[in-house]
Amino acid sequence: MSTGISANRLEILxxxxxxxxxxxxxxxxxxxxxxxxxxxxxxxxxGAEHDIRATIDPKTGEMELKRVMTVVDxxxxxxxxxxxNPSTDIMxxxxxxxxxxAHVGKEYVELLPPIEFGRVAAQTAKQVINxxxxxxxxxxxxxxxxxxxxxxxxxxxxxxxFYNVIVDLGRAEGVIRKSESIPRENLRxxxxxxxxxxxxxxxxxxxxxxxxxxxxxxxxxxxAQEVPEVYEGVIEIKxxxxxxxxxxxxxxxxxxxxxxxxGACVGMRGARVQAVVGELQGEKIDxxxxxxxxxxxxxxxxxxxxxxxxxxxPEEARVEVVVAEPQLSLAIGRxxxxxxxxxxxxxxxxxxxxxxxxxxxxxxxxxxxxxxFVKALEVDEMFAQLLASEGFETVEEIAxxxxxxxxxxxxxxxxxxxxxxxxxxxxxxxxxxxxEAKRVxxxxxxxxxxxxxxxxxxxxxxxxxxxxxxxxFAGSTGDDLRGWFETKGGERVRxxxxxxxxxxTQEQADALILNARIAAGWIEAPPEExxxxxxxxxDDVARVFPERT
Numbered sequence: 001m002s003t004g005i006s007a008n009r010l011e012i013l014x015x016x017x018x019x020x021x022x023x024x025x026x027x028x029x030x031x032x033x034x035x036x037x038x039x040x041x042x043x044x045x046x047g048a049e050h051d052i053r054a055t056i057d058p059k060t061g062e063m064e065l066k067r068v069m070t071v072v073d074x075x076x077x078x079x080x081x082x083x084x085n086p087s088t089d090i091m092x093x094x095x096x097x098x099x100x101x102a103h104v105g106k107e108y109v110e111l112l113p114p115i116e117f118g119r120v121a122a123q124t125a126k127q128v129i130n131x132x133x134x135x136x137x138x139x140x141x142x143x144x145x146x147x148x149x150x151x152x153x154x155x156x157x158x159x160x161x162f163y164n165v166i167v168d169l170g171r172a173e174g175v176i177r178k179s180e181s182i183p184r185e186n187l188r189x190x191x192x193x194x195x196x197x198x199x200x201x202x203x204x205x206x207x208x209x210x211x212x213x214x215x216x217x218x219x220x221x222x223x224a225q226e227v228p229e230v231y232e233g234v235i236e237i238k239x240x241x242x243x244x245x246x247x248x249x250x251x252x253x254x255x256x257x258x259x260x261x262x263g264a265c266v267g268m269r270g271a272r273v274q275a276v277v278g279e280l281q282g283e284k285i286d287x288x289x290x291x292x293x294x295x296x297x298x299x300x301x302x303x304x305x306x307x308x309x310x311x312x313x314p315e316e317a318r319v320e321v322v323v324a325e326p327q328l329s330l331a332i333g334r335x336x337x338x339x340x341x342x343x344x345x346x347x348x349x350x351x352x353x354x355x356x357x358x359x360x361x362x363x364x365x366x367x368x369x370x371x372x373f374v375k376a377l378e379v380d381e382m383f384a385q386l387l388a389s390e391g392f393e394t395v396e397e398i399a400x401x402x403x404x405x406x407x408x409x410x411x412x413x414x415x416x417x418x419x420x421x422x423x424x425x426x427x428x429x430x431x432x433x434x435x436e437a438k439r440v441x442x443x444x445x446x447x448x449x450x451x452x453x454x455x456x457x458x459x460x461x462x463x464x465x466x467x468x469x470x471x472x473f474a475g476s477t478g479d480d481l482r483g484w485f486e487t488k489g490g491e492r493v494r495x496x497x498x499x500x501x502x503x504x505t506q507e508q509a510d511a512l513i514l515n516a517r518i519a520a521g522w523i524e525a526p527p528e529e530x531x532x533x534x535x536x537x538x539d540d541v542a543r544v545f546p547e548r549t
Contacts, residue, residue, distance in 0.1 A: 016058075019133060029136045031056050038063065042112065051088040052112070065112040071095045073104050134206075141172040142207035146200045152221045153211070157191045167193060172209055180212035182245040182281050194279065196221060216240035219248055219285070222276045227265050229254075235261045238290040241344035245281050247333075249301060249341045251290040262287050286341075294319070294348065301342035305331035308355055315505050318349045322358045369393060376427040377420060386411065399424035432456050443468045452515045453508070458499055465498045474516040478509035 016030040038054035042065050046052060051068045072089045084091075095102035155167035155174060163178040165187050176187075176195055187193060195211035196218035212218055220237045229235040234256050242248040254261040265287045266273050273285055286304075291297040295310045298319055309322035323331045331352050332339050343350045353361070366388050373384035376395045390409055392398055398406070399421055407417040435456035439449065442463030447470040449459055467473050482504055483497035499509070518525045 026136075028058065030133060031058055033131075033133055033136070038065070046112065047087065049085065049087040063114070065114065067110040067112055069108045069110070071102050071104055071106045071108075138206040141209075142200065142202055145172060145197065145207065145209050149197050149200055150217070150221075151197050152194055152218070152225065153197055154192065154194055155211075157187050157189050157193060159189060160187070165193075167195065167211060169209070172207070174209035174211040176211045176213060180210070180214045182213050182283075184245055185213070185281050194222075213280075214242065214244040216242045216248070216250075219250065219276065219280065219283075222279055223250065223265060223272075226272045226275045227267070229259060229261075229264045234259060235264055239345050239347075241341045242283070243337055243341060245283055247284045247286070247337055247341065248280070249286045249288060249345045251288050251297070251301070251345055253290040262289055288345075294346070298342065298346050298348060298350065301345045302331055302338065302350075305338065307331070309358070312348075316349070317347065318351065320351050320353060320358075322353050322355055325354045325356060328352065328354050373398075377423045379420075383411075395424050395427055399428055435460055439463055445469050447519065448473055448516075451512065451519050453512045455502075458502060461499055461501065467498060470516060470520050474513065474520040474522060476513060476516075478506055478513060481509040481512065482506065 016034065019030045035054045035056055038056070039052055042052045042054060043050065046067070051070070053066055053068055055064045055066075056062070068088070069090050070088060071092055072084070073092045074084060077084055090108065092102065092104055095106070095108075099106075153169055153174070155169045158166045158168040158173065160166070163181075165176040165181060167174045167176060174195065174197070176193075180198075181187070193213070195213050196215055197209060198212050198215060198217065199208075199210040201208045201210070217240070219242060220240045223237060224230045227235065230237060230252075234254065236253045236255065237250060238253050239251040240248065241250075250265070252261040252265055254264070264272075273287065277283060277285060288300040288303055291300060294312060294314075298310060298321065299307045302321065305323060305327045307321055307323055307327075311320040311322075313319065321331070330338070333341075339350050339352055366385075369388040369392070370381060370384045372395065373379060373387050373392075374381055377384070377387075377398070386409065387398065392401075401421075403414065403417050403421060406412065406420065407414045412420075439456065439459045442460065444459050444463040445468060448454065448462065448468070451470070451473065454462075462468070462473065467476070476498065479497065481497050481499045483500045484495050485492050486495055487493070504512070514523075517523050
């Protein structure tokens with residue numbers, strides 16, 4: 001064995017070691033790439049139709065080229081999918097003439113002499129090795145970082161391209177898009193930075209590691225690093241909301257009654273929270289105690305404003321918050337920032353009213369109900385005000401309430417209660433007859449009338465909007481009934497729905513459409529245990545579908 005050959009073998013192993021260390025991949029992968037390159041070059045030399053295999057001994061660097069012939073049985077070969085190839089196949093009947101032990105699948109190996117790499121062959125081999133090493137490196141990066149989503153990682157700014165910051169993470173690169181960076185933060189090449197890994201994707205140009213400094217989760221993870229109780233799970237961060245670079249809110253809960261969650265996160269003289277604020281470019285952070293009670297949580301979330309009253313609408317996840325006049329600007333915040341962050345933190349849509357506005361609105365509602373009762377029940381204003389003040393909102397409620405409950409009101413007895421209910425029923429019957437006549441005049445089909453859940457008022461509203469046949473209604477969607485938002489001229493505009501006035505929930509709207517499609521024969525009715533119209537609060541059903549109660 002000549003010294004020159006030994007040196008070449010040693011050099012191959014050294015190159016494989018160096019590439020493996022540089023790319024942080026296994027040495028075996030690099031050697032495998034070299035084998036494929038050698039194999040491709042040999043096939044170019046001897047013919048691509050041959051089954052040529054190359055091997056490199058990972059310990060000695062010894063290279064071998066061999067041509068392999070496989071014994072096949074022509075009777076089982078399919079000429080279309082697997083035709084006989086004389087360059088790689090030997091017929092079983094031919095092989096048995098020289099080898100008594102021949103059988104289908106047996107391989108005969110012929111060693112080939114080493115090949116000299118010309119310029120083209122060397123370039124091709126280099127491309128094959130680079131490609132396979134690059135693919136291995138990409139797979140290593142993806143495997144390493146896909147399980148690190150949700151972590152904070154340190155890196156050095158490598159370059160800035162079109163406001164996107166490319167960060168060198170050591171063994172890979174990550175990108176902070178403009179939308180995920182803190183406004184007015186100017187990261188320069190060479191700056192050390194921390195960011196939150198929120199996504200890792202496989203893409204054609206390699207794995208993409210997406211980083212963020214703007215997400216609420218980044219702030220939450222920073223608190224976990226600065227506050228031992230959060231890291232250990234004694235204090236839990238239940239929710240977080242941010243206006244990056246300006247203000248943030250974070251809700252915390254202590255699982256140990258002896259530890260104040262807010263105080264622990266603030267730290268001695270504010271040291272802990274200030275460390276997070278410094279990382280977030282001076283972002284002001286409100287730390288509030290989390291509560292399982294939505295009303296209490298919302299009141300806490302609106303700090304530093306003081307709240308006088310909270311009215312929840314769980315179905316729509318909306319809440320009406322009443323504050324004193326001097327507290328209004330504080331509750332809303334600069335450009336609506338405080339109420340917006342509180343809404344993101346709690347998951348509720350928050351409407352803020354002053355005590356004066358709320359009082360005025362309630363007086364208008366009270367006057368409207370009073371006027372309705374005077375007209376429908378033919379009673380005097382004082383009597384109508386009594387009914388309105390007792391919480392009755394519609395004539396339907398009076399018509400269908402338990403007579404004993406109605407008779408128990410101050411100034412009423414059983415006889416008056418029966419008379420009131422009779423008048424209420426008479427008014428409803430008269431109203432139903434008027435609505436039925438209007439439906440017929442509008443041309444709304446009887447088939448639409450028979451759809452479960454549709455009231456007489458809804459049928460008239462549909463007719464006025466041009467929906468008159470069962471197919472027309474069945475072809476609608478839940479959003480068509482409730483209304484939707486569209487962007488026009490850069491502004492978000494509300495498009496009214498066919499039944500918007502009835503304030504349907506998404507579930508109720510979807511149930512109406514489902515019932516219509518079943519009635520039209522478009523789909524089959526679900527099994528009986530799957531109730532199309534969910535059984536809810538009786539009051540809600542009476543309000544939305546009064547004819548069914």
